[in-house]
Amino acid sequence: MIGFPHLSSRFLLLFLLAIFTGCRTSDLPQFRREYSATLMGMPWRIVLYAPNSEDANAAAAAAFQRVADLNQILSDYEPDSELSRLSRSAGSGRSVPLSPELASVLIEAARISAASEGSFDVTVGPLVDLWKRARRQRVLPEPARLEAALTASGWTHVVLSHTGSGQTTALLRRLGMRLDLGGIAKGYAIDEATRVLRARGIRCSLVSGGGDLFAAGSPPGESGWKIQVGRLDISNAPTERTVWLRDRALVTSGDLFQRVEIKGVRYSHIIDPRTGQALTNHSQVTLIGNQTMTTDALSKVISVLGPSRAPSLARKFNVAFLLFQAPKGQVVTLESPHWYFYEKH
Numbered sequence: 001m002i003g004f005p006h007l008s009s010r011f012l013l014l015f016l017l018a019i020f021t022g023c024r025t026s027d028l029p030q031f032r033r034e035y036s037a038t039l040m041g042m043p044w045r046i047v048l049y050a051p052n053s054e055d056a057n058a059a060a061a062a063a064f065q066r067v068a069d070l071n072q073i074l075s076d077y078e079p080d081s082e083l084s085r086l087s088r089s090a091g092s093g094r095s096v097p098l099s100p101e102l103a104s105v106l107i108e109a110a111r112i113s114a115a116s117e118g119s120f121d122v123t124v125g126p127l128v129d130l131w132k133r134a135r136r137q138r139v140l141p142e143p144a145r146l147e148a149a150l151t152a153s154g155w156t157h158v159v160l161s162h163t164g165s166g167q168t169t170a171l172l173r174r175l176g177m178r179l180d181l182g183g184i185a186k187g188y189a190i191d192e193a194t195r196v197l198r199a200r201g202i203r204c205s206l207v208s209g210g211g212d213l214f215a216a217g218s219p220p221g222e223s224g225w226k227i228q229v230g231r232l233d234i235s236n237a238p239t240e241r242t243v244w245l246r247d248r249a250l251v252t253s254g255d256l257f258q259r260v261e262i263k264g265v266r267y268s269h270i271i272d273p274r275t276g277q278a279l280t281n282h283s284q285v286t287l288i289g290n291q292t293m294t295t296d297a298l299s300k301v302i303s304v305l306g307p308s309r310a311p312s313l314a315r316k317f318n319v320a321f322l323l324f325q326a327p328k329g330q331v332v333t334l335e336s337p338h339w340y341f342y343e344k345h
Contacts, residue, residue, distance in 0.1 A: 030051060032048075033057075039064060040067065040210075042186070044207075045207075048197060049202070049204040060197075067193055083181060086170060087172070087179050090177035091172065095171045097169050101188075103160075105181060105184055106158065108293055109122045110160060112298065116304075118154075118156075118274050121153065123178070124273045126149035126152045126176065127153060134262070146276050152178070157174045159171040184297040186209050187294070187296025188293040190214050191249075191291060193209075194214045204219065211252060212250065212292065213292075215245035215248055215250070222345075223244045223345055228240045229243065251286070253299035254270075267279070270303050283306075285324075286299075287319045288339075294319075302323065307325065310323055311336065319336075320339045321339070
């Protein structure tokens with residue numbers, strides 16, 4: 001369901017401050033419009049500049065429709081989605097032809113898994129289920145169930161191949177394997193929504209899904225879209241930081257909203273797929289990159305691997321990072337050398 005009233009953003013890690021008076025991409029005056037929708041099980045928001053309401057409404061509707069269509073491909077909770085059908089083939093020995101969209105996401109996921117030594121893994125579906133139950137019941141997963149979920153996972157057991165006609169196929173080698181694209185699909189959908197807007201002549205837009213975003217173009221007189229990065233939810237946390245983005249993605253991962261405390265230990269919704277354990281190092285990772293899909297996945301990788309690996313991964317994938325950690329209540333801040341560039345106005 002698509003609606004166009006202003007969307008409250010109190011649930012977001014990011015507060016999108018789009019307060020500009022115009023965005024000139026042609027000789028016609030450009031006017032600011034805002035749209036909101038609930039898609040992929042989360043709130044979405046589009047802010048754009050267009051010469052008239054008709055063009056703006058049509059572009060926003062097309063972008064939201066693209067996200068809705070992708071949900072039918074990439075969702076792990078829709079039983080008839082392409083991803084769910086692929087998961088049901090696990091252990092059958094059968095290679096399944098993929099749509100271009102699912103192939104693109106799985107190929108990028110495999111690239112990031114390889115570069116991070118398995119710290120990103122789309123086969124974590126069984127582990128995610130266990131930890132969702134743990135958060136509801138406030139009881140840690142049973143060791144035997146955790147081991148069984150680990151046995152049913154492993155990114156190297158997703159075999160991607162290409163047919164003579166150029167189509168990509170996937171073979172899930174382990175019985176019980178279930179894919180979960182929660183760490184990458186939203187980023188891909190944001191990129192696709194932005195692409196649809198551009199195809200309809202919208203050059204200045206901000207697309208946000210669940211708090212992650214892509215900022216396209218730049219309002220006149222400004223160096224980019226003004227975005228505030230959230231802070232940790234502890235008393236001594238550093239103040240919010242402000243960045244200015246032009247043709248850049250911004251993604252934040254952390255345990256601010258999805259977490260549980262069990263026996264005095266704070267467990268995040270982010271799982272280390274190598275061990276099956278939820279993270280306990282209270283943290284927040286914000287990345288700025290060229291593409292939302294890749295940046296989305298990398299935010300989980302750096303959350304898992306922590307400060308020691310953040311600089312090398314950031315250089316490898318050409319992203320800027322801002323990392324807060326408070327494992328014992330004392331906040332440690334680490335940022336990439338060129339993060340300051342985005343704070344200049």
